[in-house]
Amino acid sequence: MATRKVRTSPRKRPTQDRSKQTVDTIVEATARVLVSEGYERATTNRVAEVAGVSVGSLYQYFPSKESLVAAVVDRHSDHMMCVFREAIAGAATLPLREGARVVITAMVDGHDVEPELHRVCAEQIPRVGRLGRLLEDLDTHASPSLVAYLQSRAHELVVKDIELATFVLVHSVETVLHRVLSTRRVVPRDVLIDELTALCLRYLTATAPDEPARAQRTVRS
Amino acid sequence: MATRKVRTSPRKRPTQDRSKQTVDTIVEATARVLVSEGYERATTNRVAEVAGVSVGSLYQYFPSKESLVAAVVDRHSDHMMCVFREAIAGAATLPLREGARVVITAMVDGHDVEPELHRVCAEQIPRVGRLGRLLEDLDTHASPSLVAYLQSRAHELVVKDIELATFVLVHSVETVLHRVLSTRRVVPRDVLIDELTALCLRYLTATAPDEPARAQRTVRS
Amino acid sequence: MATRKVRTSPRKRPTQDRSKQTVDTIVEATARVLVSEGYERATTNRVAEVAGVSVGSLYQYFPSKESLVAAVVDRHSDHMMCVFREAIAGAATLPLREGARVVITAMVDGHDVEPELHRVCAEQIPRVGRLGRLLEDLDTHASPSLVAYLQSRAHELVVKDIELATFVLVHSVETVLHRVLSTRRVVPRDVLIDELTALCLRYLTATAPDEPARAQRTVRS
Amino acid sequence: MATRKVRTSPRKRPTQDRSKQTVDTIVEATARVLVSEGYERATTNRVAEVAGVSVGSLYQYFPSKESLVAAVVDRHSDHMMCVFREAIAGAATLPLREGARVVITAMVDGHDVEPELHRVCAEQIPRVGRLGRLLEDLDTHASPSLVAYLQSRAHELVVKDIELATFVLVHSVETVLHRVLSTRRVVPRDVLIDELTALCLRYLTATAPDEPARAQRTVRS
DNA sequence: GATGAATGAGCGTTCATTCAT
DNA sequence: CATGAATGAACGCTCATTCAT
Incomplete structure (x- = not known):
């Protein structure tokens, strides 16, 4: 089966507390979006929105949707x-x-x-x-x-x-x-x-x- | 969870032999593409190509990717x-x-x-x-x-x-x-x-x- | 403004009565489809279906949707x-x-x-x-x-x-x-x-x- | 007559100046394309091209061709x-x-x-x-x-x-x-x-x- | 002729991802 | 770092038209 290579490991070790907090918020938001929209309809933009951060920030911590x-x-x-x-x-x-x-x-x-x-x-x-x-x-x-x-x-x-x-x-x-x-x-x-x-x-x-x-x-x- | 409505029942009963053959070919091709590409990377155009028919023909018999x-x-x-x-x-x-x-x-x-x-x-x-x-x-x-x-x-x-x-x-x-x-x-x-x-x-x-x-x-x- | 060239005049003069009848049926069906579906959603296949003829026959008399x-x-x-x-x-x-x-x-x-x-x-x-x-x-x-x-x-x-x-x-x-x-x-x-x-x-x-x-x-x- | 439901109201109020400029550019481009190609031949991709933006940007502001x-x-x-x-x-x-x-x-x-x-x-x-x-x-x-x-x-x-x-x-x-x-x-x-x-x-x-x-x-x- | 299965260019639209600000 | 506007490849799908039967 064909597989593409995407980064799936978190992009950075969040050393600071604030970063860790952000990561948690994003993961939590992802979970909520997955439940409410289903996997196929879940989008990274929606996750960012629910998490209250920008997509850009999201991609600071997670290099791909898959990693999310x-x-x-x-x-x-x-x-x-x-x-x-x-x-x-x-x-x-x-x-x-x-x-x-x-x-x-x-x-x-x-x-x-x-x-x-x-x-x-x-x-x-x-x-x-x-x-x-x-x-x-x-x-x-x-x-x-x-x-x-x-x-x-x-x-x-x-x-x-x-x-x-x-x-x-x-x-x-x-x-x-x-x-x-x-x-x-x-x-x-x-x-x-x-x-x-x-x-x-x-x-x-x-x-x-x-x-x-x-x-x-x-x-x- | 949010769900959209898509037709999933076959669009027409294939009456003629040729049609029936086509339908079988398409289903077979879909199976092959699913195995070779995986579900997410499988596309209707690719299925049609593998089946040796046009996308149009595919959609004559299957109203959506999901039905396929x-x-x-x-x-x-x-x-x-x-x-x-x-x-x-x-x-x-x-x-x-x-x-x-x-x-x-x-x-x-x-x-x-x-x-x-x-x-x-x-x-x-x-x-x-x-x-x-x-x-x-x-x-x-x-x-x-x-x-x-x-x-x-x-x-x-x-x-x-x-x-x-x-x-x-x-x-x-x-x-x-x-x-x-x-x-x-x-x-x-x-x-x-x-x-x-x-x-x-x-x-x-x-x-x-x-x-x-x-x-x-x-x-x- | 760009214009494409499509035939818009009926393809044949229907000399025989049966042909003339068919043409009338098709035009009538077109009118009905236009009213029921609207211009943009009206399709030649639907017209043929309503007229009770095949698309092929339709195109015998009318060379294009526009002519219809x-x-x-x-x-x-x-x-x-x-x-x-x-x-x-x-x-x-x-x-x-x-x-x-x-x-x-x-x-x-x-x-x-x-x-x-x-x-x-x-x-x-x-x-x-x-x-x-x-x-x-x-x-x-x-x-x-x-x-x-x-x-x-x-x-x-x-x-x-x-x-x-x-x-x-x-x-x-x-x-x-x-x-x-x-x-x-x-x-x-x-x-x-x-x-x-x-x-x-x-x-x-x-x-x-x-x-x-x-x-x-x-x-x- | 059958009608489908499409979003026709602008998708977001452009708050920033850049956005507002983009919206204007897109509307202007749409007008130009409508004039040069006619309504039926006008495509959203062409509009985006003429506006000098990507289709994606276009759809950020206009949820459908109709809204455009x-x-x-x-x-x-x-x-x-x-x-x-x-x-x-x-x-x-x-x-x-x-x-x-x-x-x-x-x-x-x-x-x-x-x-x-x-x-x-x-x-x-x-x-x-x-x-x-x-x-x-x-x-x-x-x-x-x-x-x-x-x-x-x-x-x-x-x-x-x-x-x-x-x-x-x-x-x-x-x-x-x-x-x-x-x-x-x-x-x-x-x-x-x-x-x-x-x-x-x-x-x-x-x-x-x-x-x-x-x-x-x-x-x- | 008549049929209707087959065609395929091309459409509107999405969304993971990037990058100028 | 954060932002969010911008990107564009790629998708599912339509339908006027053709052509083998």
Whole structure:
């Protein structure tokens, strides 16, 4: 696929407080415009207007529209990852059953913070280049700690490949939550949490009635 | 979010053979351009050029760029749904263990047919209006037959709400497959099938070690 | 001003009845489309569709869009001129007072025949080339007979230059009628006729209170 | 008749001097292009080129081609109305005979200022929406002061309905002047003024030989 | 002839980006 | 540095006209 080269990293490290403030204002304005206009109709001029700065200033800090949107995606992703990692950290010593519920609850809550922005990030912004961070961050930032946690709970698990299992579950849970949000399907919060917790626990720890016992499990037990 | 109204339904039913051929050529060209240029860089003039017709001809059959892309998404979605439904139909009389594997295998295969087009559809095309059909079709076209199948196998299940379970599984499997494809993660086909089958079977039929047995299951056993 | 050369005369003399019928149908359809869509939005394809023929056939008879519109203008102008000339002919032996009223009544009626088409012809169709016939025909077709009539009534007149006076009156009456129609101003038919007749008669035959008597009139009287 | 909605009001009030200059340049260029190419062949890109600015700049100030043309029509109409109103104001205390001549002279002069632009405005630009201002302004801007003037001279008049008479005369004079200009008919300026003045005075103040005297006139005299 | 699918030059318009002030 | 007027490549789309069938 053809790709053009555009700068996507912020043009300057804002050392002064005022600059930092301006950058924040611009990112915030971008988020608002993305939500109100949608990705395709969002324009840099509109963002500048909403931010209360001139386009020129905007381009002082962000070298391209893409970098602007990337900043929003980054911020949103950072926020979600933060919530997730905190939950995982808090679950560190908990048994799987409770740990899973804690993490899933965090993910459910994470989707409720800025649901509209999340929708735009997930549905309208092309997941190309830096713009795809939202899902990639799940793999690069959330999964490792989860893998570590699961490894610490390996004795409870039936799955062989913890990394693969994490990959499967993280994306399954994320996608189900997103689809519920996106289709405005009415699923009570606790039902959702119960169901996703069940999905995780059974996949990780249960064996289907006629499922052949795993080699290593057999050996261990 | 602001949305403008654009015609997205085909402009005329092509009655003559020549027209029908032209329409097919155009849709095919659109798919090719989407893959080679990406959604944002795809232009109607380029599509016409690749199709070997004039822009005018293109607009005889498709009233807008959006309708053009919608046709591609539709065709792709139709194709996948067809594969899925056939698999589900074929699984109708099979026990869950085998049925699940059959359906999942079909989904894996479905993602291998036009993987690059699938990526564009799933990652670059904004899921707005008719363009969101790909995922919606899972709910509207694939899920009902799956629900029916699972209901016929209700005696094997531990889940209470079959519709919700189907929703969870369909999107989980779809997303995992898509992420594997999209991140070029190397997972052998049979491992993938095994893992996803395990996910489904355990979620549907197993009980986690310390999971409180469900009311109705208890009664039955 | 730049002008392009386009054929504007009908491509063929329709000798056969069927052809003539087709031509009529097309001209009629053009008129209808002009009224319903306006000049700028009227397209040859739409005209063909309304006429129930193919664009190809349309171009067999009319070499360009301009020729199509010209045919409508011509037909409309012909019709009006016909009405006017008949009135003038009928007034030939009447004294000015009655003759003027007869002709003006005809002009009023002429504007009521196809008022919507008249509006389009007068307001939307650029009066360039053959498309300007509507007003030109007043000068070339209606005025000469009027001049002749007025010359036969010269003894009643105070105006020196009958041709100029005719020019003045014809366009004055035409324009007033058109503006009344166009602005949807409510002026009862007989008030309009009375007023325009007064305009004509006074201009042609009266002398303003302190107007210096004309040389030739002085001599004559 | 079908009409689409297009923005026709200027997009932004030019606050800075540079902007104002640009706007003027663009309007001037539009007028030049309208004259040189005609309305239908005039394009926004050509206007921008002639104005020496980019299309983008043009669209900063004018949201559509129609608004561009409307600005030219407005400017032209404003100019003419200004000339007319000044003449009417100057005639305020004059007796009808002289007042009529003053106003008519102004109208004749008004048609000589930018005759080619006037032709385009009157003959090629469709009188639809804001584009029809030229003639409408006669009614809304010129007529009221004329009516007032005539009312102040009511004792000299034979016409009953001063508003109707003004409507008749304003459009008559305007149209005759325009037709003379448009057909390149050679009529010496003073002949034209004499003739139109005669038209007005006789219509307003004279009684045709066998015309029944008006009720109120009879009473008065 | 008649058809209507095909043509393609060219339109109005947008918007990311630049740069004179 | 900030401003915002200016830029112009490039887009989606129209429609008078042609020509293979």
